[in-house]
Amino acid sequence: xxxxxxxxxxxxxxxRAVVVGLLVSLCAALLGVxxxxxxxxxxxxxxxxxxxxxxxxxxxxxxxxxxxxxPVVVLAAFLLLRISENGKIKGDAAIALISTSSLAxxxxxxxxxxxxxxxxxxxxxxxxxxxxxDDVTLSIVLAIxxxxxxILFYNKIFAVTFDESFAKATGVKTGLYNMLIAFxxxxxxxxxxxxxxxxxxxxxxxxxxxxxxxxxxKFKSVTLCSAAVSVVCFFAGVVISYVKATPTGASVVLVNIxxxxxxxxxxxxxxxxxxxxxxxxxxxxxxxx
Amino acid sequence: MALITCQDASFAxxxxxxxxxxxxxxxxxxxxxxxxxxxxxxxxLIKGLLRLKxxxxxxxxMGDGLGRNEIGYLPQQSAAQKDFPAxxxxxxxxGRLGARGLLPFxxxxxxxxxxxxxxxxxxxxxxxxxxxxxxxxxxxRVLLARALCATKKVLLLDEPVAGxxxxxxxxxxxxxxxxxxxxxxxVIMVSHDIQSAVRYASHILHLKNTQVFFGKTGDxxxxxxxxxFMGGARHD
Numbered sequence: 166x167x168x169x170x171x172x173x174x175x176x177x178x179x180x181r182a183v184v185v186g187l188l189v190s191l192c193a194a195l196l197g198v199x200x201x202x203x204x205x206x207x208x209x210x211x212x213x214x215x216x217x218x219x220x221x222x223x224x225x226x227x228x229x230x231x232x233x234x235x236p237v238v239v240l241a242a243f244l245l246l247r248i249s250e251n252g253k254i255k256g257d258a259a260i261a262l263i264s265t266s267s268l269a270x271x272x273x274x275x276x277x278x279x280x281x282x283x284x285x286x287x288x289x290x291x292x293x294x295x296x297x298x299d300d301v302t303l304s305i306v307l308a309i310x311x312x313x314x315x316i317l318f319y320n321k322i323f324a325v326t327f328d329e330s331f332a333k334a335t336g337v338k339t340g341l342y343n344m345l346i347a348f349x350x351x352x353x354x355x356x357x358x359x360x361x362x363x364x365x366x367x368x369x370x371x372x373x374x375x376x377x378x379x380x381x382x383k384f385k386s387v388t389l390c391s392a393a394v395s396v397v398c399f400f401a402g403v404v405i406s407y408v409k410a411t412p413t414g415a416s417v418v419l420v421n422i423x424x425x426x427x428x429x430x431x432x433x434x435x436x437x438x439x440x441x442x443x444x445x446x447x448x449x450x451x452x453x454x
Numbered sequence: 455m456a457l458i459t460c461q462d463a464s465f466a467x468x469x470x471x472x473x474x475x476x477x478x479x480x481x482x483x484x485x486x487x488x489x490x491x492x493x494x495x496x497x498x499l500i501k502g503l504l505r506l507k508x509x510x511x512x513x514x515x516m517g518d519g520l521g522r523n524e525i526g527y528l529p530q531q532s533a534a535q536k537d538f539p540a541x542x543x544x545x546x547x548x549g550r551l552g553a554r555g556l557l558p559f560x561x562x563x564x565x566x567x568x569x570x571x572x573x574x575x576x577x578x579x580x581x582x583x584x585x586x587x588x589x590x591x592x593x594x595r596v597l598l599a600r601a602l603c604a605t606k607k608v609l610l611l612d613e614p615v616a617g618x619x620x621x622x623x624x625x626x627x628x629x630x631x632x633x634x635x636x637x638x639x640x641v642i643m644v645s646h647d648i649q650s651a652v653r654y655a656s657h658i659l660h661l662k663n664t665q666v667f668f669g670k671t672g673d674x675x676x677x678x679x680x681x682x683f684m685g686g687a688r689h690d
Binding site: 203316319320321327329330332336337381383384387 | 506528529532534535540541544545549551552554558559582583584587597600601
């Protein structure tokens, strides 16, 4: 095991990928709790498709992928948020509309320029080789910004997630914090997209939150637990993909599925045990009286 | 001076006037019930009182040093909230958010105030329980404790008993009455339950897209509007 790890980390590209991946999974898990609870989980999925479109455009223009993707995806996030909040088109339909549009635009641009090749496959399903040194620096800086903002605004994010009307009434600018969450989510998605793949990145946002909600009962413990679950699953996924030579993104998702099932089973077991103890206590009390 | 004064105020919802001709004042220690049928402008008025919506015309004045974000609000519950993983303590403490302003973390004083309100509403045993596992009545108590954390003067309750069973409903009404009587906190409640409204409230505001009645509860019961509405409610 240790030999495998040592061997893995002798490759610079793998070290880069793991560093960026761990940071991205951490950010995605933290934001995911809020997004899932606010019923905005599909926002992540929609944004990753927009990201696919921008990657195609960046490649066609020979531009750096992150510099094109970040502003466009952030804009798309604000747009989707506005539509979900007060649009005539409902949020889920709007997301489907925008994500399929960007997918179509991306595919057409690719086939007009480079043609359908392995690049397209990499955009869709991710590639561990995708991170250049500049990407790594930018990713680390952005990930630290995301984490810092999340910690700084943790209490506000809780209030806005739990009860927007109350937060608004006590003078919290809920619109602003919704935009902050969408903004941070957009950046996280763009950072993780090329490694995880445009079709798979939203799993990093959704799975850890849902997994930890099986067992945890406080917002703080849900947040911390999903951060831990996400980081562990990512690392395990990368190691498995290295050992078995499977695609990284898909392997990470599979580990996340396993974690989800594990937590679910744990809740079922704990739940039954709790019920048994309660029933026994009630019976004892009855016998005593 | 009155705590809240509405002078010829009207409020609009999506461009069209939802409620107009509002002339009433709420004094410190009052227990005001806002009644009226669905779509009579109650929710819009709440937004106006919370200063989330500016009056279309006329004015809403806050007196007695009542600050902008110092109304303790108990909103109607959303579907997403019902299965939210948060401890009761976390929910109550979030009531202090308005007092925090831009500061990121809660202070010791905030936590003390949260503890006081947990004790006052007798939700101590629930503090580490998960919000989604509480019964409807327990959830409302927790939310009421949160609202108390946000205010020293006024509670604004939006149909607090919706969806509760009769026993819990009466308990909650009595609790609100106790808070009003013992601490002198002003209570403004939107209610569909006219029988309980006239039983507990000191004042009634009846809306029908305009102000149909405002005054003491005793006068309301004698008024034509009151008699009709009460009669109608009885046949429901």
